Amino acid sequence: AxxxxxxxxxxxxxxxxxxxxxxxxxxxxxxxxxxxxxxxxxxxxxxxxxxxxxxxxxxxxxxxxxxxxxxxxxxxxxxxxxxxxxxxxxVDQGARLVDIALETGKMFEGDGWKLISQAFADNTVHFIGLLSDGGVHSRADQLVGCLRGAAARGAKRLRCHILTDGRDVPDGSSIRFVEELEAELAALREKGCDALIASGGGRMQVTMDRYEADWAMVKRGWDAHVLGKAEHTFRDAKTAVVTLRGPEDAQVSDQYLAPFVIVDEAGAPVGTVQDGDAVVLFNFRADRMVEISKAFEYPDFAVFDRERVPQNLRFVGMMQYDGDLKLPANFLVPPPxxxxxxxxxxxxxxxxxxxxxxxxxxxxxxxxxxxxxxxxxxxxxxxxxxxxxxxxxxxxxxxxxxxxxxxxxxxxxxxxxxxxxxxxxxxxxxxxxxxxxxxxxxxxxxxxxxxxxxxxxxxxxxxxxxxxxxxxxxxxxxxxxxxxxxxxxxxxxxxxxxxxxxxxxxxxxxxxxxxxxxxxxxxxxxxxxxxxxxxxxxxxxxxxxxxxxxxxxxxx
Ligand code: 3PG
Ligand code: CO
The missing domain is CATH 3.40.720.10 (Alkaline Phosphatase, subunit A)
Known part of the structure; x- marks a missing residue:
């Protein structure tokens, strides 16, 4: 001792x-x-x-x-x-540990990856997190590393649920991050993987609440990412971000964009979370992922009405966010x-x-x-x-x-x-x-x-x-x-x-x-x-x- x-x-x-x-x-x-x-x-x-x-x-x-x-x-x-x-x-922090796990390929050998790979053949793998290169909560290049890793290992259907930043990176930069992700997803589609952005919203409006300051943010995220419900629907994410930011003279910043859902020609959401799907929260930092993790993982979760709870979900965090609560139980990279x-x-x-x-x-x-x-x-x-x-x-x-x-x-x-x-x-x-x-x-x-x-x-x-x-x-x-x-x-x-x-x-x-x-x-x-x-x-x-x-x- x-x-x-x-x-x-x-x-x-x-x-x-x-x-x-x-x-x-x-x-x-x-x-x-x-x-x-x-x-x-x-x-x-x-x-x-x-x-x-x-x-x-x-x-x-x-x-x-x-x-x-x-x-x-x-x-x-x-x-x-x-x-x-x-x-x-x-100590080496989350950002660095994820980099190492991707560089060495260790991520793809771990238990968390094995769990999500059960959804590769017949279900959808969802990635939810902050889309920027801020390096505080997440990094877009790490998301891309995971997407490529999944596609290369047989994942048939990938869906990204993106939270726009403008807080760890300059406001307005979300448009570029969406364009870059869209290009990456298009390249994956070329290779036969059905990969799309499915929903999103500003990080200070949707999903990324912390310390239970405002659970309504998390509910808005659940509704958009899981149920495919939001007031605003668009055919693509760039249009969503540009439109929700609004006119030059009265712009809403990336942090505060309203939740949105991407829909197909018929108006149906392109990526709700269904039974048997895999969900990856791709942020490595804990504080703003704890609440959404509880909504996904706790069977008796009662803070808000989840309406529909996907069954047999393969749910992982990029890391385990809370070692005492063991939350989430499964993760891609062990935390520091x-x-x-x-x-x-x-x-x-x-x-x-x-x-x-x-x-x-x-x-x-x-x-x-x-x-x-x-x-x-x-x-x-x-x-x-x-x-x-x-x-x-x-x-x-x-x-x-x-x-x-x-x-x-x-x-x-x-x-x-x-x-x-x-x-x-x-x-x-x-x-x-x-x-x-x-x-x-x-x-x-x-x-x-x-x-x-x-x-x-x-x-x-x-x-x-x-x-x-x-x-x-x-x-x-x-x-x-x-x-x-x-x-x-x-x-x-x-x-x-x-x-x-x-x-x-x-x-x-x-x-x-x-x-x-x-x-x-x-x-x-x-x-x-x-x-x-x-x-x-x-x-x-x-x-x-x-x-x-x-x-x-x-x-x-
Ligand atoms: C936030 O989460 O508000 C920012 O990304 C980082 O701010 P903090 O590290 O000061 O909490
Ligand atoms: Co700060």
């Missing part, structure tokens, strides 16, 4: 008050400090003051191989970011194994934790933080609080639930009940994803004000704090050319950037209870998010576990 004993730090003693770990989701430290950097533009006196403290501010890597992604061209995201923050280790996370060290050493966020990021500071484990590691020592998120587009209310999160976390800090208080503010990320610059500036300002309150609370009880982020987003709100020059559209307006960025993130340490000599060391220029966990243990008065990346701190 793994030894979870924490050794005391040779010089840093335990704080009197708690340690607060505060994650400013999507708050990057970007090299472009111009009018499109909402973090830079925003009036943030609290963060500015933290930046000015010598050796207690630095930036750390939050993207690419530093967080287990396939390459340094991959932007960071909350899943891999919170995994690294919470586990203190860098993230062991000995910091939360386990905390509970095994009797250190009580409070974790809080609003719905949209709740699983980030719990499930992802704990290495993709659902529920408590030890319910006696942990308290997780979810503040319900609004169900609207977040640029319309950029304060989101930051004030409520602050109030609850402040209470936890002052209660004396917890050694660690972990907080995630969703605003810079969730508002940043809308591409609305003014609202994102506001999001950063709200969070700054909330951080101020929390730091004061920590100081009032002689605690310590770490303030950092999981990846960039708000720090760049415009698409740029290779030299960094902002790109403008045909109408002369700047092209919004809705996605995360490749930027590193800031990290600040401090608190009235932190001895003056505790500062960032200067010999770890390439440190990343995985170095934070050992840093938190130092701030609690312990050495970092040996299997963790080095702590960022030294004592001078």
């Amino acid at each position: 793994h030894d979870y004993t924490l050794k005391p730090h040779p010089t840093i003693t335990a704080p009197e008050g708690p340690l607060m770990v505060c994650i400013l989701d999507g708050f990057g430290e970007n090299e472009f400090k111009d009018e499109y950097n909402a973090v830079h533009v925003a009036n943030t006196p609290t963060i500015d003051a933290l930046r000015a403290v010598p050796r207690r501010f630095r930036s750390i890597k939050a993207h690419g191989t530093a967080v287990g992604l396939p390459s340094d061209a991959d932007m960071g995201n909350s899943e891999v970011g919170h995994n690294a923050l919470g586990s203190g280790q860098v 194994e993230i062991l000995h996370v910091s939360g386990e060290y905390l509970v095994k050493n009797g250190l009580a934790t409070f974790a809080c966020s609003e719905t949209q990021k709740f699983g980030h500071v719990t499930f992802f933080w704990n290495g993709n484990r659902s529920g408590y590691l030890d319910s006696k020592l942990e308290q997780y609080l979810e503040i319900p998120s609004d169900k609207i587009e977040f640029n319309k209310a950029p304060d989101m639930k930051a004030r409520e999160i602050t109030a609850a976390s402040k209470e936890a800090i002052l209660s004396g009940k917890y050694k660690v208080v972990r907080v995630n503010f969703a605003n810079p990320d969730m508002v940043g994803h809308t591409g609305d610059l003014a609202a994102t500036v506001r999001a950063c300002e709200v969070v700054d004000a909330c951080v101020k309150e929390l730091l004061e609370a920590v100081d009032s009880v002689n605690g310590r704090w770490i303030v950092t982020a999981d990846h960039g987003n708000a720090d760049d709100m415009v698409q740029r050319d290779k030299k960094g020059k902002p790109l403008v559209g045909e109408d002369g307006k700047p092209l919004p950037l809705t996605s995360h960025t490749l930027a590193p993130v800031p990290i600040f340490v401090g608190g009235k209870g932190l001895p003056e000599g505790v500062v960032f060391r200067d010999d770890l220029p390439d440190a990343g998010l995985a170095n934070v966990a050992a840093t938190t243990f130092n701030l609690l008065g312990y050495q970092g576990p040996e299997i963790y990346k080095d702590s960022l701190l030294t004592v001078v």
Whole structure:
């Protein structure tokens, strides 16, 4: 068994008050400090003051191989970011594991593939997922790898159910991704495989809800993909996307397209899910696949009326999305194994934790933080609080639930009940994803004000704090050319950037209870998010576990 004993730090003693770990989701430290950097533009006196403290501010890597992604061209995201923050280790993440399984052909030898191949001869194989090359939840080239693999192994009928992105990739790019997929499907048809797009919709409207924020999204997906029912029907997917986006001057973005179903000449859906079919959810990332997985897999599912439940379904996920729930039971690629996370060290050493966020990021500071484990590691020592998120587009209310999160976390800090208080503010990320610059500036300002309150609370009880982020987003709100020059559209307006960025993130340490000599060391220029966990243990008065990346701190 793994030894979870924490050794005391040779010089840093335990704080009197708690340690607060505060994650400013999507708050990057970007090299472009111009009018499109909402973090830079925003009036943030609290963060500015933290930046000015010598050796207690630095930036750390939050993207690419530093967080287990396939390459340094991959932007960071909350899943891999919170995994690294919470586990203190860098593991190969889903995107990379699927790449390897396809390259080596291992995917086609696994049990999940064997299950779906039972449908190759006489039934249909359906692929449901996010169609883009964002690399956060899925990748279109991996979908193509699966489609080709199935066709080459005898699948007679393939149907794709596509969720348009515009969130991890530029808005409007869905048209190109649909064209590319259509070309691929046409090539498969040439070879005698009946391959078509059957349904779809925008990822923030259809199927990809997370943390049970809005089950109605999942029902819309079930209706379109499984039952072939949607208000809008089209003969082909490109027409669907172009039409649903609407006129130039009042365009609906790819993220929010209404659900649609593709129909034949007679108006019948071309690809409903029938008894005996195979269904593959081709996203590798878990959070936005859990709910639809339950709808497919749980016999007594009752959140909404499924109307017709296909029998004898061969249902798999690209990965197993939840190892505790064993959901789904069957999958194409085994998920990353993230062991000995910091939360386990905390509970095994009797250190009580409070974790809080609003719905949209709740699983980030719990499930992802704990290495993709659902529920408590030890319910006696942990308290997780979810503040319900609004169900609207977040640029319309950029304060989101930051004030409520602050109030609850402040209470936890002052209660004396917890050694660690972990907080995630969703605003810079969730508002940043809308591409609305003014609202994102506001999001950063709200969070700054909330951080101020929390730091004061920590100081009032002689605690310590770490303030950092999981990846960039708000720090760049415009698409740029290779030299960094902002790109403008045909109408002369700047092209919004809705996605995360490749930027590193800031990290600040401090608190009235932190001895003056505790500062960032200067010999770890390439440190990343995985170095934070050992840093938190130092701030609690312990050495970092040996299997963790080095702590960022030294004592001078
Ligand atoms: C989303 O799911 O909202 C985006 O694809 C990624 O955002 P997150 O990694 O910040 O959750
Ligand atoms: Co995000």
